[in-house]
Amino acid sequence: MGPNTLERVSSRTSHVASLFSKGNTKEKLGTLSCISLIVNKIIGTGIFSNPSIIFKYTNGNVGLFLSLFLVGGIVIFCGLLIYLEYALNLPFKNGGEKNYLLRVFNRPKGLMGCVYSFSIVLLGFSSGNSYSFGKYVLYAVTDHQDGDATNDTMVKIIGVACISFCILLHTRYPNQGTQLFNFLGIFKILILVLIILMGAAVSLKLVDVPPTDNFTNIWSFHNRQTPNSYSVSVALLEVIYSFKGWENVNYVLNEINDPYTVLTIAAPAAVLLTTVLYFLVLVAYLIVIPRDELLSSGVLVAGIFFNKIFGQSVTSRLLPILISFSNLGNVLVVSYAHSVVNQELAYNNYLPFSKFFQNLNHSLLLHWAITVFILVAPPSTEIYEFVVNLYIYPGTWINVLLTLGLIYLKLNRKKEMSVSSSTLGQTNNNKIVTAPFICVIIFLFANIFLALFPFVPPPNAAEMAIPYWAFPVIGSGVFVLGAAFFYARPYVRLWRGTVQDVHDVKYEEEYYPLH
Numbered sequence: 001m002g003p004n005t006l007e008r009v010s011s012r013t014s015h016v017a018s019l020f021s022k023g024n025t026k027e028k029l030g031t032l033s034c035i036s037l038i039v040n041k042i043i044g045t046g047i048f049s050n051p052s053i054i055f056k057y058t059n060g061n062v063g064l065f066l067s068l069f070l071v072g073g074i075v076i077f078c079g080l081l082i083y084l085e086y087a088l089n090l091p092f093k094n095g096g097e098k099n100y101l102l103r104v105f106n107r108p109k110g111l112m113g114c115v116y117s118f119s120i121v122l123l124g125f126s127s128g129n130s131y132s133f134g135k136y137v138l139y140a141v142t143d144h145q146d147g148d149a150t151n152d153t154m155v156k157i158i159g160v161a162c163i164s165f166c167i168l169l170h171t172r173y174p175n176q177g178t179q180l181f182n183f184l185g186i187f188k189i190l191i192l193v194l195i196i197l198m199g200a201a202v203s204l205k206l207v208d209v210p211p212t213d214n215f216t217n218i219w220s221f222h223n224r225q226t227p228n229s230y231s232v233s234v235a236l237l238e239v240i241y242s243f244k245g246w247e248n249v250n251y252v253l254n255e256i257n258d259p260y261t262v263l264t265i266a267a268p269a270a271v272l273l274t275t276v277l278y279f280l281v282l283v284a285y286l287i288v289i290p291r292d293e294l295l296s297s298g299v300l301v302a303g304i305f306f307n308k309i310f311g312q313s314v315t316s317r318l319l320p321i322l323i324s325f326s327n328l329g330n331v332l333v334v335s336y337a338h339s340v341v342n343q344e345l346a347y348n349n350y351l352p353f354s355k356f357f358q359n360l361n362h363s364l365l366l367h368w369a370i371t372v373f374i375l376v377a378p379p380s381t382e383i384y385e386f387v388v389n390l391y392i393y394p395g396t397w398i399n400v401l402l403t404l405g406l407i408y409l410k411l412n413r414k415k416e417m418s419v420s421s422s423t424l425g426q427t428n429n430n431k432i433v434t435a436p437f438i439c440v441i442i443f444l445f446a447n448i449f450l451a452l453f454p455f456v457p458p459p460n461a462a463e464m465a466i467p468y469w470a471f472p473v474i475g476s477g478v479f480v481l482g483a484a485f486f487y488a489r490p491y492v493r494l495w496r497g498t499v500q501d502v503h504d505v506k507y508e509e510e511y512y513p514l515h
Contacts, residue, residue: 026174026175026178026255027175027178028255028256028257029178029252029255029256029257029262030257031258031261031262031265031266032182032185033178033181033182034249034256034262034266034267034270035185035266035269035270035273036181036182036184036185036186036329036333037181037185037248037249037252037333037336037337038245038246038248038249038267038270038271038274039185039188039189039270039273039274040181040184040185040188040245040329040330040332040333041244041245041248041330041333041334041337042242042243042244042245042246042271042274043188043189043192043274043326043329043330044128044129044132044245044326044327044330045129045132045323045326045327046241046242047192047242047278047281047302048300048301048302048303048319048323048326049300049301049302050238050242051282051285051294051301052294052295052300052301053238054068054235054238054239055294055295056294056295057227057231057232057234057235057238058227058231058232058235059221059222059223059225059226059227059231059295060220060221060222060291060294060295061218061219061220061221061222061227062214062215062218062219062286062291063218063219064219064232065235065282066218066279066282066283068232068235068236068239069239069278069279069282070279071236071239072236072239072240072242072243073243073275073278073279074442075240075243075442075443075446076240076243076246076271076275077268077271077272077275077439078435078439078440078442078443078446079246079247079399079443080246080247080267080268080271081433081435081436081439082402082403082406082435082439082440082443083096083100083247083250083402084263084264084267084268084433084435085406085433085434085435086099086100086103086402086406087100087250087253087259087263088260088263088264088433090103092253092254092256092259092260093253093254093344094251094252094253094254094255094340094341094343094344095251095341095344095345096247096250096251096341097116097120097247097250097398097402098113098116098117098120098341098344098345098348100402100405101113101116101398101401101402101405102508103405103409104401104405104406104408104409105401105405109507109508109510110348110349110350110486110505110507110508111483111486113345113348113350113507113508114350114482114483114485114486114489115479115482115483115486116345116350116398116482117345117350117351117482118478118479118481118482118485119394119395119398119478119479119482120338120341120342120345121342121345121351121366121370122370122478122481123390123391123393123394123475123478124334124338124341124367124391125367125370125371125374125375125391126163126166126330126331126334126335126338126367126371127159127163127371127374127375128391129327129328129330129331129334130159130160130162130163130327130331130371130375131155131156131159131375132323132324132327133158133159133162133324133327133328133331134154134155134156134157134158134159134161134162135155136320136321136323136324136327137158137320137324138151138154138155138158139316139320140317140320140321140324156375156376159375160372160375160376162327162328162331163331163335163368163371163372163375164368164372166328166331166332166335166336167335167364167365167367167368169332170332170335170336170339170364171361171364177332177336180332181329181332181333181336184325184326184328184329184332185329187325187329188325188326188329189273189277191322191326192277192278192280192281193277195281195284195285195302195305196277196280196281196283196284198284198288198305198309199280199281199283199284199285199287199288200284200287202287202288202309203287207309209288209308209309211287211288212286212287212288212289212290212291214286214287214290214291215286215287222291222292222295228459230456230458230459233449233453233456234458236449237450237453240446240450241392242278243274243275243278244392244395245330246267246270246271246274248333248334248337249262249263249266249267249270250263250267251337251338251340251341252336252337252340254344255340263433264433284305285301285302285305288305288308288309289301289304289305289308300319300323302319302323303315303319306318306319335364335367335368335371338367339360339363339364339366339367340360340363342357342363342366342367343357343358343359343360343363345357346358346363347511348507348508348511349505349506349507349508349511350507352485354511386466386470386471390471390474390475393451393454393471393472393475393476394475394476394478394479396447396450396451397447397451397476397479399443399447400444400447400448400451403440403443403444403447404444406435406440407440407444410437410440451472454468454469454471454472455469455472457469489505490502490503490504490505493505
């Protein structure tokens with residue numbers, strides 16, 4: 001690479017850095033903030049409710065139940081190593097998967113960026129946890145969980161207030177927003193530690209709660225009925241989904257004080273900490289809650305746990321408050337990280353009205369608008385939950401592409417190293433993390449499973465109000481929408497007279513925004 005090329009790379013980097021700092025007095029994120037970004041996103045409502053659902057899918061087999069979470073943890077760490085290899089071999093930039101996809105799938109220029117942007121912008125909303133925040137705040141205030149239309153409307157109003165508060169905080173008081181999600185990250189960890197300590201106290205007979213016999217024969221099934229392969233597959237799907245958020249820090253590398261330390265130490269430590277806490281919380285649930293109650297429970301498993309130890313009067317108020325704080329932390333970090341990604345996509349001209357969304361405050365408003373629309377528009381809770389769950393699905397296909405891309409880079413290392421040095425400029429001079437090939441294969445097959453399994457008809461397919469295939473079809477359709485935008489955009493702009501030729505629409509380093 002010649003000096004002129006390096007000069008252009010350096011100039012472009014400085015230009016992008018000035019755009020980030022323009023009008024934004026937010027301090028760089030430290031190690032604690034980066035750990036909080038991961039912890040707050042992973043720990044939402046799931047650990048308080050999903051274990052009972054997964055336990056039912058395994059038909060009460062404790063060994064299988066815990067083994068699935070162990071498998072989930074292994075898959076997540078394989079994914080973490082893959083993301084680390086991408087991040088440490090490329091310049092530290094915001095955008096996460098966008099940068100990694102473009103390292104491999106860069107022709108035609110702009111296509112992959114537009115495809116990715118439509119999935120992350122349209123389905124990267126905070127509606128789910130905003131809705132949950134409203135639901136649990138209402139539970140705490142009213143002391144009951146009866147659902148009706150009036151309550152659902154109130155839940156949505158509180159949910160809108162939640163996302164509005166978070167966006168206002170990030171817009172007007174960004175440093176205070178960071179301090180709050182740091183506090184909530186620590187708070188969530190302390191909640192899980194409390195559950196673990198209570199479970200240990202019951203096991204040691206320090207609390208007057210009779211321990212269960214769930215660990216007497218951990219490989220036995222309830223009523224000796226073995227679950228079918230479909231149920232076990234759904235259970236594994238739920239387990240892997242419950243770790244969603246481990247990649248959150250990769251979205252904001254340009255906002256971090258020391259990206260190398262965060263990527264190599266803080267991020268793995270946060271994922272390891274959360275994984276270990278998850279596993280120990282599950283053990284605590286099994287120590288306190290009898291198998292029959294776990295299987296027949298239609299409510300929060302954490303609710304049963306707290307009832308056993310503290311009693312109904314305390315649990316009915318305390319638990320909803322704890323969960324609502326957990327939801328708030330999730331909304332805070334997701335709204336921040338995804339808005340930073342929206343801004344990065346705008347710098348590369350992947351969005352309609354890209355110049356407008358290069359301002360972080362405008363990207364925050366974009367995230368707010370989509371979140372509020374998804375939160376308010378669905379007429380029923382059933383449809384709402386279906387739409388909210390869509391945001392998880394496109395990520396599986398993205399992970400498949402990233403993993404295939406990494407296999408290609410590993411098999412063509414010499415050729416790609418020369419391409420990298422001639423096009424990317426200086427990368428990171430520190431020690432590089434390399435994902436073992438076995439980890440790449442595990443993560444690839446896990447995500448192929450996650451991407452294809454939703455197309456398999458469940459046993460009760462005929463009884464479902466929403467077709468089972470709607471979820472993966474719509475989730476995949478967002479990619480098609482992004483591709484359609486890429487190919488139609490030049491002709492629309494030519495028709496409007498904003499360009500002279502269809503080739504005048506520029507992306508990435510060829511796109512220079514005017515300020």
